[in-house]
Amino acid sequence: MDNYDKNGLTSKPVAHIQALIDSLLPLTLFPVRKGKPGQSFQFLLQDKRMCFLLVRGECVIKRNSDSLILHAMIAPGITGLSNFTPAPAHLKVQATTAIEYIYLSLDEFYRHVDDHDLWKAVAYSLMHVNSRFNEYMKSTTAIPNYELICNLLTALSEESFETRATVSAVQYILDRTSLSRSGVMKTLAALNAGGYIVIKRGLLIKMNKLPEKF
Structure with a gap:
């Protein structure tokens, strides 16, 4: 079952997100890199959907067209999980502080998840993303x-x-x-x-x- 914060929103599944990050840390194929404030990461890179895991620091998710901020992310965090997100090229992640991160293709990430039986952690992470999206729509769409x-x-x-x-x-x-x-x-x-x-x-x-x- 979901946990809820004091405002009635589903709380961030920190343990599940951290489990996904920790599972990648020993692998030299997906090294933890350092980024600077303002550095951007695309959800679509060379026709590949990308997954972004925030190990340390803070980022925002923006629209490429007008830099509108859609979501803020504080470590540990993960985004880019869905294969069904329309037009991923229209979005980007941008660091607002110094960060540490793992950036890999979504296909590679899901092969790793499958190999290590991490689907429960993915499910909780996706539920959180869905909850935050619903709250964003409720608080910003069709209101005065x-x-x-x-x-x-x-x-x-x-x-x-x-x-x-x-x-x-x-x-x-x-x-x-x-x-x-x-x-x-x-x-x-x-x-x-x-x-x-x-x-x-x-x-x-x-x-x-x-x-x-x-």
């Missing part, structure tokens, strides 16, 4: 702009201290939506003036209970 901004302010407030201390609230929202800069800034300014949030030098310092309507 104000509600979308509130959802992302909440997400920002739950980010790591490094992210909250370096990424402005405006930029965090713009990176994850197609909203206009002027509209986002107007909404944040009104919330700040009303005492619902505290923003200093663009950074979200504190968030109180937000009004249901704006």
Whole structure:
């Protein structure tokens, strides 16, 4: 059965993801490499679907067309597991910190999984991906702009201290939506003036209970 966090979301199956990573570590064929902030990895490389395992650090998944951030990933993490994802060339993984990673073709990864009977770990990892995708759709699709901004302010407030201390609230929202800069800034300014949030030098310092309507 799934475990759930305090917000009712399926929690990350860390033990299963770590088991997949640990199974690859002794193999010289798939070495752990180091990457720098900003380095990108494609889901489709030379016509091969790729699997990306994050051993250490943080990354985001972006659309290639407009760099819209779809998901953030903190180690241990894994992405690119599905053979049925449409248009994988439209997506990429990008490091936001110094990272350590394993990057191999999906075919190679699944041969390894088959050889070492790791399908349970894969199943839990895929269930987590599906859960997070459903939550993303629920919180960002077909909802009013104000509600979308509130959802992302909440997400920002739950980010790591490094992210909250370096990424402005405006930029965090713009990176994850197609909203206009002027509209986002107007909404944040009104919330700040009303005492619902505290923003200093663009950074979200504190968030109180937000009004249901704006």
